[in-house]
Amino acid sequence: MNVIGCVPDGWWRDRAGALRGLVDAAAAHDFGDWVVIVADGFPVADLAAGTRGEVELRYAGRRDPDAADDVIVELVSEVRADDDERLRVVTSDRGLRARLTALDVEVVGPRSFRAELGW
Template sequence: MTVLLVDAANVVGARPDGWWRDRVGAAGRLLDRLAGLPGRRIAGPDGEGVVCDGVVAVVEGAARDVPAPAGVRVERATGSGDDALAACAARLVADAVALLVVTADRGLRARLPAGTAVAGPTWLLALLDEIGRAPSA
């Protein structure tokens, strides 16, 4: 089982869909989509199947006040989102949580605990798009 730790600002910013006109709304839409992942078996970035045990999303700036949907734990950065995500990753790894961090930020990736699995926003957005097209059960 795996917990996804999502750099929400980085994922939102990965698609030029007008998110900059409504950062809070864009973050909320991402969190709503992430809420469908816990408990689901997904194809990991390496193609291997993993069970998503939980989702933690780090939000910052104007998006700090976005509501947390059921199924998503929201870490609200009071300062740097990168600092908050790196600290959260360290806590989860220390608790022996299998972790997959979603960010394209190279500087942030370098600050993660050694051996932390990382995927880019493109992988996550493609996964969420695929789930959104899947027929409901």
């Protein structure tokens, strides 16, 4: 909820709708790269995990506070093991930022990412 929650636009009244908005905005944007959105918890109604263009939505599969963070670090570690690609992760979470910095990952704040999306 980092990217969604950085703007107080009422997202908490419709978390599924807010996630859908993020996925739609990301899918409409031409990144030129693969994008993975990792959401906390389990799939929400009408928004299954999967790929939309160059955007993949994954769910953490658990609800504890670091669930999505752990999935992100695991994913980054897998990619790093296979390739030395430039990786960029969007988060405002200090703990996750520290974990990613140790893995030599570029970390971007959610407001700048939302501005990039125009969302």
